Structure formats: C-alpha cells, structure tokens
Amino acid sequence: MEYGTERVVALVDMDCFYVQVEQRINPELKNKPCVVAQYKTWKGGGIIAVSYEARAHGVTKNMWADDAKKLCPDLQVARVRESHGKADLTPYREASVEVIEVMSRFAVIERASIDEAYMDLTASVKQRLRNMEDQQIEPHLLTATFIQGYPQATTSQEETEHAALDKDALRSQGLGQWLASLPPTTQTDSAELQLAVGAIIVEEMRAAVEQCTGFQCSAGISHNKVLSKLVCGLNKPNRQTVLPLSSVTQLFSSLPISKIRNLGGKLGASITETLEVENIGELTKFTQGHLAQHFGLKHGQWLYDLCRGVDFEPVKPRHLPKSIGCSKNFQGKTSLATKEQVQHWLQQLALELEERLIKDREMNGRVAKLLTVGVKQAGETTPSSFSRCCALARYEANKISTDSFAIIKSLNSAGNHQQAWSPPLTLLHLSASKFSDAPTASSGGIGTFFSSEVISSQKLSSFSPSAGLARQPTPKRPGMIESFFQNASKKRKEDHVELSEEGENELKDSGEEEKSCSESNASTSSSLQGGISSFFQKKQVPTSATTTADGSSVVTGQAVDSSQSHEHVITQSDKKTYVHTSDSLCGVPEHSSLPEAALSFSTEDYLTCDRCGQAVLAWEMPEHTDYHFAQDLQNSFSSPLPSPSSSNQIPANRSKTHAGPRSKTSPASCSRTLSSGPLRPQAKKPKTVGTVVTLDSFFKKS
DNA sequence: ACGGTTATAACT
DNA sequence: TAGTTATAA
Structure with missing residues (x-):
C-alpha cells in the first residue's frame, strides 16, 4: 500500500447551515435568496450565512443586511433569536445534534464545528469491500460524486469535447473514466477502490441526513483530513468530491498555500515569504530538514508530508464540544465603563451559560469543572486581552456571575470602591470546560434528588432520561443517550408535520419521507459494525459505589454538586451548615x-x-x-x-x-x-x- | 464602532 | 498549570 493511503477519511460540511435551519423553520424561505443576520439596529444586522441563490447576487457573509438588500432587493432576511440581550444560537446547535446523530449511524465521527464533521471510514470500507465479492462499482451509486482530476483529456480533441459539456455531463464522464480505471473489487487493498467505496458510503450518509433532517450537505473523500477538507468545497452545494492521491500533484501545482487548512494565517504567510513560494506543491523542493529549520520540527515534518498529499492527523471520536461558552462584544461607545454594567452583562452571560450547562448535563451526563472569564479592554487588539479561571462547582447563574466578577475586578484601575470601570471593557466571555462524568442515578439518595428535582425544574420534559434510569438497578449511559436520540427523532417528526402543513406542496411527501428514512436506517445500520451504541459504550464509566450523605440532611440543591466536586460539606450543630x-x-x-x-x-x-x-x-x-x-x-x-x-x-x-x-x-x-x-x-x-x-x-x- | 460568536490546539 | 496566541467556521 502506498504511503499515506492507509485510511479513507471524509469531511462533511452542511451547505449554508444557518440558512437551511431557518428555511426548515419557515418554508417560505426555501429556494429563495436568503440570509441569516444577527441584530438589527445597525445597518439591518450582520450577515452570518448566505443561501446560494443570494450568493449569485454577490451577497456575502460579513455584509450588512442593508447593504445586501441593495445588491438583491428580494433578499429574505431571517434573524437570529435574541435572548439575555444577546444572539442565541440554540436552534442551530440543536439542528447540529440532529445531523451528527444521523451521521453517527454510519461511522465514528469527529465534530469539527457546528456544521462540519470528519469521519474515518476505513473499517466500514474494508468491510463493505469484503462483502462485495467481485461486483462492479456502478456509476448510479455515485450520482452526486465528482472525481478531482477527471476526466483526463489525453488529446486536444478530447479537451475540446469536454469544454462543450455541462457540469454534470463532465462529472459523469470523469466518474466513468475513473471507475473504469479501477481494479476489480476483489483487490481489496487498492487505495482508489477504497475511496470509491468510501464515496458510496458518503452518498448514502448524505441521503440519510437529508431524509431525516431535511438538510443538504457537501463532502470531500480522500485519505486524510486535510485533503478531504480541501476538496469538500470544490463542488458545493449538495455534491461530494473524491480526491485520489494520484490527482494531488496536479491540484497542488497551482494551489495557493493559504487554501490548506491551518495555513490560512500567519504560518502560511511566513512560508510564502521565507521560501518565496506560492503554491503548496512547490514545497516538495525542500528537504524535511530545511523545512524544520525554518518552521520547527513539528511543522517541518508535517509540511514535508503535506505537500505530497500526506497527513496523519487522526479522526478523533468526539461529537460533544469540549467547552461551552458565550461572549458578547461591546464596541466603541457601548463599551462597559461602570461596575454595574460589567455586573449586569456578566449576569446575562451567566444566565445563558447556566441554561446550556444544565441541558448539557441532562443530555450528556457530564459536568464542567472549570469556569474561564475573558475580557478585552478598550484599545486592545487581541481577541481576548485577559483571561482568568476558577473552579465551577455549581450550575447557578448568580454564583457564576459573582465569581466571574471577583476574578476580573482587579482589572478595574478605578478601584473597587468606585462606580467607574476603567479601562472600559469591549468584550466579556464566559466559558465552562474540563468536563467529567456526572454522577448517575444509582449513586443513592442524591441521585434520586438529581433526577426528580433538577430535571423537572428545568422544563426538559421532552427529554426525560430519568424514566429509563430510575428503574434500572445499573443505569447505562448509552440508554440515556439513545433515549435522547429517540426523542430527538420524535421531535423531528413533529417538525416535519408542522413544516408540511405550512408548506403548500409538501403535504403528501412527509409521510413517505419519514418512512424511507427509517427504512434506510434499518438497512444501513445493520450492515455496520456496532453503530452508535457501541460508540457510546466505550465512554461508559462504571458507576461510583460511593454512597453520600442521604438526601434528607441536605437542604439545598448544592448538595448535588458537592458530591460531584468533592467539596467538603461539613454539617454541624446550630441549625447552620458550613460549606467549604x-x-x-x-x-x-x-x-x-x-x-x-x-x-x-x-x-x-x-x-x-x-x-x-x-x-x-x-x-x-x-x-x-x-x-x-x-x-x-x-x-x-x-x-x-x-x-x-x-x-x-x-x-x-x-x-x-x-x-x-x-x-x-x-x-x-x-x-x-x-x-x-x-x-x-x-x-x-x-x-x-x-x-x-x-x-x-x-x-x-x- | 461595527465581523460576532464559538471552538480547538499549540506554545510557554 | 494557567494563560496567551493562532486558526478556523
């Protein structure tokens, strides 16, 4: 096997994701030039996502909605919901969970961002190839697939013929040509054959994502993360692109270094500058030692392989974010110049954080232990000019905001007893991280308290992991997560009905769509080893045997978290409880x-x-x-x-x-x-x- | 004053 | 480790 072709790796990227989410909520917006904008007062709000119809008019991200309207008078503008006085991205995060869930039926995935995921398909591909005997790979299994570098024109006449074809005819021709060049499927160790099978799996996955969520996406399929990411964007929207290693030389010969993931910033610029090269392919001229000399051992090794299309960064099995945070800018005139303002906005951020952390605990069975507070002071250019952290013991907005204030108040050069805050703050950021497993329902009286009180108080009635947990002597986390996913599908089904009622021409589609979605699940998941539950099984932890003080002696919700964070709760005499x-x-x-x-x-x-x-x-x-x-x-x-x-x-x-x-x-x-x-x-x-x-x-x- | 809000990883 | 910086979506 050729160096660097050991794996099949894909990157799936949702097409203008926020727009699709808004279009599903409001079907009137479908098939129209449409953007999602946040805030309204300044120039109609800032655009954060643009439909392809709108892009055709020259509308881009980072434009003001008012300016975009000038380019495209029919532009539909969906606005991000605001709560706690700030933009609220909850609907997009929830939609992201739906998508991740569907993709997880096909492979172990790494959530790369709210709308992107990597997957290592190597095992699935090998399995599928073994089951194929010597069946041919037929083009109708790859109807949305482009093969980068194909069709190859060997004569000038062919070139002329290709020029006359439309995009899909060219795609089809290239696909046919490539498939014809592959060995028989019995040759299971052929790198390109493996890519072809990977592409089939990704076609199926993308179809399932669209059927189950209504969202379209694009994908790149190659041997590593950098290459799949690179080609994912080449045939957007709603298409996927395969990059065989044999097409890399040509592609890289005219590809600006900045197009490669991680080379879009200062490192890329310094490479171009110090080596006087434009394209990534030109780096093949340098020895590994030479590259290491300029950019360090790590970068040197990475670049040496990379310019040959080789990258070994693993796909990490993770679909939950490692931190949960929120921030808000206060620029120019709105900068925070009094202590009260700072406290007010810390409180707003803490309220959002509390909500999201509690939901996260319910859905994912984990708790964050570290709170980080970041600020930017007027005049600073760096994204966050200062950050400090402290323990996060309880999910309570008041505590989070007062602790946050306590660890940044030394920044106030006006002095703590003053009303003023200076220099004024232009950014506040709160973030929770260092997650560990939350105690389970089996950990005694506290657990009972946890499931009955906390869940009900948080209005999470649609997600009720407690039902499954309560009657199980040894509750399993997979059950909890699966029950969430079941609920998520249920919710989706409701959405679908709703959409169908609102959209005129969709009434009869919805039932069929649901049906075929579940059929597709059944047929595919059975052919995959393990599926999602096996993935979660790995993360399952043995439930702790510790039996803490019984719930009756505990007066406040604090006891729940105390048991998690190993704080000492010292109960004593006088009707008072001292908590350290x-x-x-x-x-x-x-x-x-x-x-x-x-x-x-x-x-x-x-x-x-x-x-x-x-x-x-x-x-x-x-x-x-x-x-x-x-x-x-x-x-x-x-x-x-x-x-x-x-x-x-x-x-x-x-x-x-x-x-x-x-x-x-x-x-x-x-x-x-x-x-x-x-x-x-x-x-x-x-x-x-x-x-x-x-x-x-x-x-x-x- | 106007690209805001998130997020991960490397470095020191 | 904590905090900063780089990078990206």
Whole structure:
C-alpha cells in the first residue's frame, strides 16, 4: 500500500447551515435568496450565512443586511433569536445534534464545528469491500460524486469535447473514466477502490441526513483530513468530491498555500515569504530538514508530508464540544465603563451559560469543572486581552456571575470602591470546560434528588432520561443517550408535520419521507459494525459505589454538586451548615463572594461593608476590612509592578493553610496554581497574578 | 464602532 | 498549570 493511503477519511460540511435551519423553520424561505443576520439596529444586522441563490447576487457573509438588500432587493432576511440581550444560537446547535446523530449511524465521527464533521471510514470500507465479492462499482451509486482530476483529456480533441459539456455531463464522464480505471473489487487493498467505496458510503450518509433532517450537505473523500477538507468545497452545494492521491500533484501545482487548512494565517504567510513560494506543491523542493529549520520540527515534518498529499492527523471520536461558552462584544461607545454594567452583562452571560450547562448535563451526563472569564479592554487588539479561571462547582447563574466578577475586578484601575470601570471593557466571555462524568442515578439518595428535582425544574420534559434510569438497578449511559436520540427523532417528526402543513406542496411527501428514512436506517445500520451504541459504550464509566450523605440532611440543591466536586460539606450543630468550597478560594479572598454561604447562613449573620456595600459575614468583617486595606495598598502601586518580593515572601507552606479541603479539590482549582507561584520566575508573571497572591497573603494566619 | 460568536490546539 | 496566541467556521 502506498504511503499515506492507509485510511479513507471524509469531511462533511452542511451547505449554508444557518440558512437551511431557518428555511426548515419557515418554508417560505426555501429556494429563495436568503440570509441569516444577527441584530438589527445597525445597518439591518450582520450577515452570518448566505443561501446560494443570494450568493449569485454577490451577497456575502460579513455584509450588512442593508447593504445586501441593495445588491438583491428580494433578499429574505431571517434573524437570529435574541435572548439575555444577546444572539442565541440554540436552534442551530440543536439542528447540529440532529445531523451528527444521523451521521453517527454510519461511522465514528469527529465534530469539527457546528456544521462540519470528519469521519474515518476505513473499517466500514474494508468491510463493505469484503462483502462485495467481485461486483462492479456502478456509476448510479455515485450520482452526486465528482472525481478531482477527471476526466483526463489525453488529446486536444478530447479537451475540446469536454469544454462543450455541462457540469454534470463532465462529472459523469470523469466518474466513468475513473471507475473504469479501477481494479476489480476483489483487490481489496487498492487505495482508489477504497475511496470509491468510501464515496458510496458518503452518498448514502448524505441521503440519510437529508431524509431525516431535511438538510443538504457537501463532502470531500480522500485519505486524510486535510485533503478531504480541501476538496469538500470544490463542488458545493449538495455534491461530494473524491480526491485520489494520484490527482494531488496536479491540484497542488497551482494551489495557493493559504487554501490548506491551518495555513490560512500567519504560518502560511511566513512560508510564502521565507521560501518565496506560492503554491503548496512547490514545497516538495525542500528537504524535511530545511523545512524544520525554518518552521520547527513539528511543522517541518508535517509540511514535508503535506505537500505530497500526506497527513496523519487522526479522526478523533468526539461529537460533544469540549467547552461551552458565550461572549458578547461591546464596541466603541457601548463599551462597559461602570461596575454595574460589567455586573449586569456578566449576569446575562451567566444566565445563558447556566441554561446550556444544565441541558448539557441532562443530555450528556457530564459536568464542567472549570469556569474561564475573558475580557478585552478598550484599545486592545487581541481577541481576548485577559483571561482568568476558577473552579465551577455549581450550575447557578448568580454564583457564576459573582465569581466571574471577583476574578476580573482587579482589572478595574478605578478601584473597587468606585462606580467607574476603567479601562472600559469591549468584550466579556464566559466559558465552562474540563468536563467529567456526572454522577448517575444509582449513586443513592442524591441521585434520586438529581433526577426528580433538577430535571423537572428545568422544563426538559421532552427529554426525560430519568424514566429509563430510575428503574434500572445499573443505569447505562448509552440508554440515556439513545433515549435522547429517540426523542430527538420524535421531535423531528413533529417538525416535519408542522413544516408540511405550512408548506403548500409538501403535504403528501412527509409521510413517505419519514418512512424511507427509517427504512434506510434499518438497512444501513445493520450492515455496520456496532453503530452508535457501541460508540457510546466505550465512554461508559462504571458507576461510583460511593454512597453520600442521604438526601434528607441536605437542604439545598448544592448538595448535588458537592458530591460531584468533592467539596467538603461539613454539617454541624446550630441549625447552620458550613460549606467549604474550593471555588471560594479561587484567587480571591474567601469572603469576597459567598453565594453558597448565602444559601446556608441566615441573613442576620451578615453585615454590610461600608466600603463596598457587600454582604459580609459578621465574624469575617475584620478580615474583610483587611482586604480593603490590601486592595488600597495594591492600588497605590502604580501598575505592572511585579508585586514587591511578594512571591518570595509567601511562606512555602502557604497552601497548607487549607490543606484539608484543598487537597481534595479538583486539580483545576486555582489554589494550586497560586501556591506554585513562588516556583516560577517573577518577571514573567502578569501583574494580576502578583496582585492576587499579594492580597491572598494578607489573610494567611501564619 | 461595527465581523460576532464559538471552538480547538499549540506554545510557554 | 494557567494563560496567551493562532486558526478556523
């Protein structure tokens, strides 16, 4: 087998996905020049997706809807829903899940973005080839397939003939020519034969996606991710393209380096510049050593293979995002210049994040442990000029937003007691990551609480994994996910009916479509090893045997998360519950944010700080006052000052102060990093870290 | 002031 | 590790 042809890899990309989602919601928009835009007030909103009819008029992404209307007066403009004062992409994410689910019946897939997925078809292809005996591969199985580099004209007369053909005739001619050049299907190790079979599978998959979701897509089929991504775009929309390795030389001889995935930015530009080459194929002139010299060992190796059409990046079996986040820009005049504004928008973002995290927990059985807050300050050019993180212990908007505020407030050069915020913020970003498995229903009383209370309170009645979980002594996650998918199909069916009623000419189609969809599922999935459940089986974890405190002693929803995050819940005497969490130690004095305490302490325990207006536990007021003292002291240091010898003076045993609770907290917890501060070179540390360490040290009873 | 909102991976 | 930067859709 030739080097670099070991796998069959495909990339499937939805055609103008957001537009298709809007067209399915509102069938009036179908087959019309149409865009999706977000926000309205400024020039009709910014366009984020464009139908092919609209592209024909010159409408593009990033155009203002008002400008696009000038190019195309009949343009239909669908608007992104807004909630919490910001664009809400939920309908597109949900549509993406539908698509991913259908594709997962055919192969293990890697979700590359909301509208793209890679798949490694090698195993399926080999299986299919074995079952083919010596059947020919017939062109009618590849009616939407282009073969890159075909038809090949060997004479000038053929060239003239080809020029006269329309696009599909040319496609058909090229396909026929290529198929005729393949060995018999008994030769199962032929790289090009394997691509042909891969293309058949992708034809079937794309048909299933359209039948089951109504969405069309395009695909590239080749031996690796870079090549399949590259050719996916060559025959859009609603078509797929095969790239045999033998066609790479010609294709690469005139392909600008910037067209290759990962070379569209600075690296690509520096290659063009330093080597004085335009096209990716020209890189074959250089030795691997030469390439490594200029661009590093890793890039050197990668480029050396890549310019020959070879890439070994694996398709990663993953269809869930690794982080869930939201952000909003506040540009120019709208930049956030008061503390209140910052708090308000953090709250809005936290509300969206909370909703999405809770849904994610229900649907995917996992919980995020890390919260990252990013901001951009006026005048900054980088996408996010600053980011800090802390533990994420509970899915609660109030806590998320107050913690977020706590870890960015040191940025406010106006000082914490001022109303103003400066420099003004032009971007706020919240993101949750570091997922781990959520406890299952079998983990005792808490689990019961989890499934009955949390789910019902979140209005997720259409997705009810709890039903299946409750009666199973050993609940299985696949059951949970499959039940979600069943529900998703059900939902789709309803959508379909709805669409059919609204669209005049579709009434009789819908029933048939559903039927053929399920038929297609049955026939295909049976021929595939494992299917989706086997994929999920791998991710299944043994349920933990730990039995936590029984639900009755737990008063608030917090107990659920406490058990997950290994926090210590210390119940004691007086009707009060003291809860020690790691996240309250997240780079800020413990008493600076106390949402969990607010659930446990009674209001009489609080005093109002006359410096900041914050509610502070009475017995912590002395330390709180010290905190303001420290803050003032810090503010008196002009700025990037690497807090005077602070690190060195922090006792090495500083982290031991909280050795008990902390040692059990998530490794992601900030406290770890802070205590490692002294080990790191001083000068490189950003000022804020120094600040936090300095302030923190005020509270250590050494 | 006007490309906004997400997301992943590499680097340090 | 945490935080920044690059890249992409």
